[in-house]
Amino acid sequence: METILVIDDELFMRRLCDDMLALRGFKVLTAENAKEGLARLEKGGIDVVLLDIMMPDLTGIEFLPVIKKTDPSISVIIMTAYASLETAIEALKKGAYDYIRKPFRPHELYHAVDKATGRRRVELENRRLLHALQGKVKELTTLNRVGKFIHSLLEVDRLLEQVVLSIAAVMGVEIVSIMLVEGETGDMTIRAATGLPEEVVTTTRQKVGNGIAGWVAEKGEPLLIQDIEKDSRISKRASDAKYRTKSLLSVPLLGRDGALGVINVNRKSSGETFTEHDLELLTTFSSQTAVALENAALHSRVRDFNGAVEEKVRQATAELAQQNTDLDRANAVLRENYLHTLGSLVATLEARDGYTRNHSERVTRLAALIAAEVGFSEAQISTLWVAGMLHDLGKVGVPDEILNNGDRLSPEQRLVMERHPEIGARIVEPIPFLQGVKEVILQHEERHDGSGYPRKLKGEAILPEARVLAVADTYDAMISRRQYQGRILSHQDVVAELQRVAGSQLDPESVTGLCRLDQAMVEALYAGVAPGSEPSRGLTGVQEPPDEAPEPLPSPEVAAAPAPPSGNGQETVPCRCSNCQAAFRVRAAVIPAGGARIRCPRCGQAIPVRSPLEAPAPLPS
Amino acid sequence: MDANLQAKYRVLTGRLGALGRILVAFSGGVDSTFVLKAAVEACGPGALAVTAVSPAVPAREQEEAVALAALLQARHRLLPTAEMDDANYVANPTNRCYFCKRELHVHLGRLAAAEGYAAVVDGVNRDDLHDWRPGRQAAAERGVVSPLVEADFTKAEIRAASQALGLPTWDKPAMPCLASRFPYGTPITVEGLRRVERAEAILREHGFRELRVRHFGEAARIEVAPAELPRLLEPNRGAAVAAALRAVGYRTVAVDPEGFRSGKLNAHLVAGTRGAAARTAGGAAEPRE
Numbered sequence: 001m002e003t004i005l006v007i008d009d010e011l012f013m014r015r016l017c018d019d020m021l022a023l024r025g026f027k028v029l030t031a032e033n034a035k036e037g038l039a040r041l042e043k044g045g046i047d048v049v050l051l052d053i054m055m056p057d058l059t060g061i062e063f064l065p066v067i068k069k070t071d072p073s074i075s076v077i078i079m080t081a082y083a084s085l086e087t088a089i090e091a092l093k094k095g096a097y098d099y100i101r102k103p104f105r106p107h108e109l110y111h112a113v114d115k116a117t118g119r120r121r122v123e124l125e126n127r128r129l130l131h132a133l134q135g136k137v138k139e140l141t142t143l144n145r146v147g148k149f150i151h152s153l154l155e156v157d158r159l160l161e162q163v164v165l166s167i168a169a170v171m172g173v174e175i176v177s178i179m180l181v182e183g184e185t186g187d188m189t190i191r192a193a194t195g196l197p198e199e200v201v202t203t204t205r206q207k208v209g210n211g212i213a214g215w216v217a218e219k220g221e222p223l224l225i226q227d228i229e230k231d232s233r234i235s236k237r238a239s240d241a242k243y244r245t246k247s248l249l250s251v252p253l254l255g256r257d258g259a260l261g262v263i264n265v266n267r268k269s270s271g272e273t274f275t276e277h278d279l280e281l282l283t284t285f286s287s288q289t290a291v292a293l294e295n296a297a298l299h300s301r302v303r304d305f306n307g308a309v310e311e312k313v314r315q316a317t318a319e320l321a322q323q324n325t326d327l328d329r330a331n332a333v334l335r336e337n338y339l340h341t342l343g344s345l346v347a348t349l350e351a352r353d354g355y356t357r358n359h360s361e362r363v364t365r366l367a368a369l370i371a372a373e374v375g376f377s378e379a380q381i382s383t384l385w386v387a388g389m390l391h392d393l394g395k396v397g398v399p400d401e402i403l404n405n406g407d408r409l410s411p412e413q414r415l416v417m418e419r420h421p422e423i424g425a426r427i428v429e430p431i432p433f434l435q436g437v438k439e440v441i442l443q444h445e446e447r448h449d450g451s452g453y454p455r456k457l458k459g460e461a462i463l464p465e466a467r468v469l470a471v472a473d474t475y476d477a478m479i480s481r482r483q484y485q486g487r488i489l490s491h492q493d494v495v496a497e498l499q500r501v502a503g504s505q506l507d508p509e510s511v512t513g514l515c516r517l518d519q520a521m522v523e524a525l526y527a528g529v530a531p532g533s534e535p536s537r538g539l540t541g542v543q544e545p546p547d548e549a550p551e552p553l554p555s556p557e558v559a560a561a562p563a564p565p566s567g568n569g570q571e572t573v574p575c576r577c578s579n580c581q582a583a584f585r586v587r588a589a590v591i592p593a594g595g596a597r598i599r600c601p602r603c604g605q606a607i608p609v610r611s612p613l614e615a616p617a618p619l620p621s
Numbered sequence: 622m623d624a625n626l627q628a629k630y631r632v633l634t635g636r637l638g639a640l641g642r643i644l645v646a647f648s649g650g651v652d653s654t655f656v657l658k659a660a661v662e663a664c665g666p667g668a669l670a671v672t673a674v675s676p677a678v679p680a681r682e683q684e685e686a687v688a689l690a691a692l693l694q695a696r697h698r699l700l701p702t703a704e705m706d707d708a709n710y711v712a713n714p715t716n717r718c719y720f721c722k723r724e725l726h727v728h729l730g731r732l733a734a735a736e737g738y739a740a741v742v743d744g745v746n747r748d749d750l751h752d753w754r755p756g757r758q759a760a761a762e763r764g765v766v767s768p769l770v771e772a773d774f775t776k777a778e779i780r781a782a783s784q785a786l787g788l789p790t791w792d793k794p795a796m797p798c799l800a801s802r803f804p805y806g807t808p809i810t811v812e813g814l815r816r817v818e819r820a821e822a823i824l825r826e827h828g829f830r831e832l833r834v835r836h837f838g839e840a841a842r843i844e845v846a847p848a849e850l851p852r853l854l855e856p857n858r859g860a861a862v863a864a865a866l867r868a869v870g871y872r873t874v875a876v877d878p879e880g881f882r883s884g885k886l887n888a889h890l891v892a893g894t895r896g897a898a899a900r901t902a903g904g905a906a907e908p909r910e
Contacts, residue, residue, distance in 0.1 A: 161666060165694050165696075168691040168694070169691070169694055173691070174684070174687045174688045174691045175687065194690065194691060194696060194697050195687040195690065195691060195697055195699075196698070196699065197674055197698070197699035197700070197701060198671075198698045198699060198700050198701070198732075199701060200699075201698065267684075267687075269688050269691065269692070339739075365771055365773075368632045368635060368636065368771070368772075369628070369629075369632060369772075369773060371632075371635075372627075372628035372629065372631040372632045372635070373628050376631070376635075377631075377635075378631055378634045378635045378638055378663065379635070379638065380635070381631055381632060381634075381635025381636070381638075381639075382635045382636070382638040382639035383639075384635070385635060385636055385639040386639055518625070521773050524747060524773065
């Protein structure tokens with residue numbers, strides 16, 4: 001049953017209330033003034049207060065806030081002989097729950113007290129619920145913290161890599177390493193570094209207490225060595241002659257329970273030795289990093305959490321972290337494998353048809369150059385690069401007899417051929433990272449005037465990447481075709497033809513982009529990728545030594561450099577390839593007196609060329 | 622950077638971005654530093670610079686590579702290679718570079734596979750396509766990507782763009798490895814490499830910038846820029862240099878009266894001729910990196 005406190009200066013009223021309430025089973029306490037009442041209240045356990053308004057030391061109205069302050073959930077019932085409306089309102093405003101007028105009848109008192117205790121019970125229940133809720137919140141907060149802990153563990157390597165780079169940049173040093181104490185062995189290993197050999201990063205283990213870093217970790221004190229050769233604290237064995245490090249700094253990463261590890265920096269880019277100022281700077285870095293590590297709950301917090309559960313969490317998160325790293329790498333590998341597989345498909349496809357050999361690579365590179373010329377962003381060029389390599393992927397679904405038939409296709413065969421953008425798009429459809437690429441593949445045969453396929457898109461409705469790709473594709477088809485039509489189409493011929501269809505078949509802006517490209521550049525691009533002209537392969541077995549050899553041999557290979565603009569004072573010699581009949585020019589200056597061999601920029605055939613000073617002019621172009 | 626170079630640079634970063642996670646074969650030379658800059662821009666922490674550590678690379682250049690990677694805020698690793706264990710390489714045939722690069726690219730390929738990098742990229746550029754570069758074959762065999770070829774950068778453009786980007790390497794001379802000082806057929810030894818390195822360091826201390834010490838076993842032949850020949854032959858200096866070279870192990874010290882053919886190394890000359898004329902009548906440009 002609830003406890004009722006009666007505060008009244010009249011003994012009679014106190015006795016009356018006491019008797020009446022005790023009869024109802026309440027526990028009753030009394031006080032004859034505010035001061036005594038407060039002392040009672042402060043002992044706690046009071047549920048309801050019956051409060052007289054007119055008391056000599058303090059009126060009930062004045063005392064009300066004091067009661068509410070000790071416990072806001074206590075219900076206060078005002079008792080007054082002067083029950084004016086104003087007094088009642090004033091009391092209720094100040095937080096009284098109810099009032100009764102003196103003299104009162106027993107049932108009036110019972111009614112008011114029952115209501116008040118009822119309210120009190122609800123109040124207490126709410127409080128209990130709130131408490132339970134708060135416990136839940138705390139639990140959730142802990143879970144959340146564990147979540148963050150997992151997250152931060154995943155982030156820790158990235159964080160440390162960032163710290164390493166920041167230190168290198170801010171302090172102007174070349175070698176930075178962060179070593180952390182491992183939980184199981186207590187050894188320190190390198191968790192992030194720059195400027196160190198691979199083998200050092202992966203194999204270094206340092207016992208706390210051993211070596212420079214070990215000393216710093218053990219003592220928890222920074223170490224500034226201006227000249228390692230002269231420093232008496234360091235044994236000669238520790239001096240690392242291999243990296244010519246004379247001056248170095250090592251500071252501890254201090255956590256709440258001691259060193260988490262150390263940060264080492266060696267070698268200022270300026271060549272100067274380290275100073276106290278550098279030490280301060282690095283100490284600032286280390287304290288920030290230590291806080292970040294503590295937050296990441298890598299070390300002491302794990303130990304603070306009670307025992308085995310946390311150890312399990314740690315293991316699980318470490319596994320998660322490993323899995324995450326593995327996943328990142330696996331994703332990169334997977335992505336590359338996808339592209340590699342698709343690229344192999346394209347290569348197989350190109351091998352089926354002589355003229356399309358390396359077509360995709362040439363088209364891609366040309367398209368990227370045009371794209372850059374017309375102002376594509378880096379990201380667009382990236383998309384274009386992948387799309388270009390895969391744009392004809394769908395032709396794997398086209399039978400040989402159609403693929404090799406060039407322009408002489410029956411209407412039925414043409415329909416089959418024209419499905420290749422859709423087939424290609426469908427092949428890359430399930431691959432999430434190729435979604436941007438998919439649409440470009442699908443649209444690369446659309447035409448500016450809507451006469452293309454498969455969806456007859458027009459103008460701006462076609463993706464810019466697909467528009468550029470169409471121009472490069474058309475250029476390549478025309479330039480390559482010259483080889484088997486027995487007719488030589490020059491770059492200018494092709495460009496003129498493309499300009500003619502700009503605005504109808506092709507996107508005018510992309511054609512303009514192509515026209516603005518340096519002709520020599522486009523031709524060199526073709527020289528670099530044309531079948532058989534891969535220079536290293538083309539040169540296998542040729543034994544001319546480079547210039548660096550002390551004794552140069554005669555008849556060196558010289559470059560079939562594109563002819564520079566005329567009038568720049570550089571004489572060139574015209575040549576014609578004995579194999580593919582391509583015409584090109586060589587700078588006279590690069591041909592030594594004894595003559596040289598030159599590689600055809602189109603087919604890679606090595607052909608002899610003589611110096612213009614001693615020989616009749618070679619074949620005119 | 623003019624509009625043309627900017628466009629090419631976008632092709633370069635766009636291409637590297639399409640690859641995502643890449644290993645950059647990074648020597649600290651003009652070309653690979655430029656590629657690394659673009660790689661950091663396009664791939665951020667997805668780019669990892671890897672520098673081969675070999676007895677044929679002077680320690681000074683290794684240190685420079687480390688400093689440059691730090692400057693570019695690139696993740697960087699040094700990777701020891703074992704070409705000195707390869708009899709084919711040590712015998713020093715004319716395609717020695719092939720064996721060295723094969724060793725390098727096998728290691729890089731393993732690292733890429735182990736850590737999930739999409740590709741290894743190198744600094745081969747458009748001008749290199751026309752040269753005698755047996756090393757390129759090794760790269761081609763391993764599927765190495767040459768983004769500078771794909772973005773159509775010539776050596777001169779790389780230097781110009783590097784200058785515009787504030788790269789300190791823009792006018793760095795070519796720095797072929799120390800094995801190139803050995804005539805073909807003369808076996809490469811660690812001891813010989815160290816001797817060449819020390820000998821060239823001595824000449825550098827005397828203020829010569831463009832120089833080679835050709836290694837003929839116990840004989841050294843010094844090449845310096847023709848304009849600097851008189852300075853080398855000053856009585857006191859000549860004697861001091863000869864004594865210092867003897868101290869590092871050479872019995873005979875000779876000076877090449879033709880001097881070092883410097884034309885191919887001058888940035889402005891290269892810039893004026895798109896690289897091709899940088900080759901001299903002697904043949905193709907020297908091997909790099």
